[in-house]
Amino acid sequence: MTSVWMGALSWFGAVCFLGLTVGAFAGQRWGLASIAVALLALCLHHLRNLRRLQYWAIEPNGTPVPDAPGVWGEVFSSLNRRTRKAAAVRSELEIRLRRFLDASQAMPDGVVVLNRQNAIEWMNASAEGHFGLDHRKDLGAPIGNLVRQPAFVHYLDSGAYGEPVELRSLRDPRRALSIQIIEFGIDRKLLLSRDISQLHRLETMRRDFVANVSHELKTPLTVVTGFIETLQDTLPELTREEATAYLAMAHDQALRMQRLVEDLLTLSALETDSPPGDERTDVAELIEDLAEEAAALSAGRHHIEVEAAAGAVLLGSARELRSALANLVSNAVRYTPEGGHIRLLWQHGPEGGRFTVEDDGIGIDARDIPRLTERFYRVDRGRSRETGGTGLGLAIVKHVLNRHQASLHIESEPGRGSRFTARFPARRVQRLPDAAQSSPDRNPPPVPEAPPVAG
Ligand code: ADP
Numbered sequence: 001m002t003s004v005w006m007g008a009l010s011w012f013g014a015v016c017f018l019g020l021t022v023g024a025f026a027g028q029r030w031g032l033a034s035i036a037v038a039l040l041a042l043c044l045h046h047l048r049n050l051r052r053l054q055y056w057a058i059e060p061n062g063t064p065v066p067d068a069p070g071v072w073g074e075v076f077s078s079l080n081r082r083t084r085k086a087a088a089v090r091s092e093l094e095i096r097l098r099r100f101l102d103a104s105q106a107m108p109d110g111v112v113v114l115n116r117q118n119a120i121e122w123m124n125a126s127a128e129g130h131f132g133l134d135h136r137k138d139l140g141a142p143i144g145n146l147v148r149q150p151a152f153v154h155y156l157d158s159g160a161y162g163e164p165v166e167l168r169s170l171r172d173p174r175r176a177l178s179i180q181i182i183e184f185g186i187d188r189k190l191l192l193s194r195d196i197s198q199l200h201r202l203e204t205m206r207r208d209f210v211a212n213v214s215h216e217l218k219t220p221l222t223v224v225t226g227f228i229e230t231l232q233d234t235l236p237e238l239t240r241e242e243a244t245a246y247l248a249m250a251h252d253q254a255l256r257m258q259r260l261v262e263d264l265l266t267l268s269a270l271e272t273d274s275p276p277g278d279e280r281t282d283v284a285e286l287i288e289d290l291a292e293e294a295a296a297l298s299a300g301r302h303h304i305e306v307e308a309a310a311g312a313v314l315l316g317s318a319r320e321l322r323s324a325l326a327n328l329v330s331n332a333v334r335y336t337p338e339g340g341h342i343r344l345l346w347q348h349g350p351e352g353g354r355f356t357v358e359d360d361g362i363g364i365d366a367r368d369i370p371r372l373t374e375r376f377y378r379v380d381r382g383r384s385r386e387t388g389g390t391g392l393g394l395a396i397v398k399h400v401l402n403r404h405q406a407s408l409h410i411e412s413e414p415g416r417g418s419r420f421t422a423r424f425p426a427r428r429v430q431r432l433p434d435a436a437q438s439s440p441d442r443n444p445p446p447v448p449e450a451p452p453v454a455g
Helices: 002-026 028-058 070-106 125-131 150-158 197-237 240-272 283-298 318-334 381-386 393-403 433-437
Strands: 110-114 120-123 165-168 176-184 188-195 279-282 303-308 312-316 341-349 352-359 407-413 417-425 429-431
Touching (some): 028 070, 110 125, 125 188, 150 165, 150 176, 240 393, 279 318, 283 303, 283 312, 283 341, 312 318, 318 341, 318 417, 393 407
Parallel strands (some): 303 341
Antiparallel strands (some): 110 120, 110 188, 176 188, 312 429, 407 417
């Protein structure tokens, strides 16, 4: 600012000096004329720079400010500094805005910005998916015209946005959405949508599970209570044999409840325990034990065969692995009628190892196979109960195998038998040096593949 006054003062001094000098040498008239010419030149100089400034002002952002000497030069360079600073601020804001929009786009929740008339100002990709919208044609359209579900329209019009509402997704009606409107700024609204299908599924599973457990416990409890009441009421009249029979039946039911509770605790532990370590289990020894257990359970009613390639060690939780494989073996005994054949097989190679249990028992219908690992799923409820089943065995097997990065494969045909195969990855199977060198024909013949059981 000071330099503007200094500049004006020096121009004024120069013009006066010129006028006085010319007046002194050539007379007063020429002095005044030279002052007038100098003032005119000064005016033209300022007008020219003013016009350059005006042209610059209508040029696009980022056009360099013109150069000029003297005061105008200073004006132009301060303008230059100011525009450079403004440009830097603008680009910083643009970057922040882009980052904010990118983050909003990446959100799994849907976000729609509505104006005073509830018309869409902005939306992210999730909102497009949830509400079946398209940002290329729906921006500016009132949301009430596009999402016409009565529950939504009522919520939008109600003005009471304290609680969210639940809707079905317009694009995929199997998905459940939780919708909430939040008012902000001046008459603006934020419409948020969240996919809660998974929560719904979990809630349904939880309800089914509680209902199943209650149902499974209720029957034996009723039986036990009934026997106790009978004994209380009629004990003096009962013979010793009758009383013993009642007690034996009550004991059976109590054992059934105990098995159920143990299986439930096992499942819960499998879900919460830390991943299994790398304990070593000698496979040949394990299979021998399993065959002995099967023989004890069968009590001579089945032909049990073992074909296990020696020299392999399974790495994982010894207790979990034993319980999972024992489950497959005991199922084979329980679901194979007297006189049937059961075969336990172990094979291993560079790609991992496979434990297979084959039986020629009652078999399973193809449509039941994918559901066998669901909790409490049984093909024949009566037979499962008769043989002491809880309906949780294969769910436990699946969990244990998953925890060991292994998979369960089931092949079966009603009336012809079943084959359950647990496939372990190479990192869970250690081949002992002797076995690695042993001839491959010590291994049993390969078992054909079945796809893993989902669930
Ligand atoms: P359960 O305690 O009822 O045996 P599981 O989870 O072990 O429960 O098995 C689920 C169902 O799978 C069983 O009820 C039975 O119907 C069927 N199943 C399992 N193994 C066999 C098998 N080897 N042969 C025929 N059916 C089987």
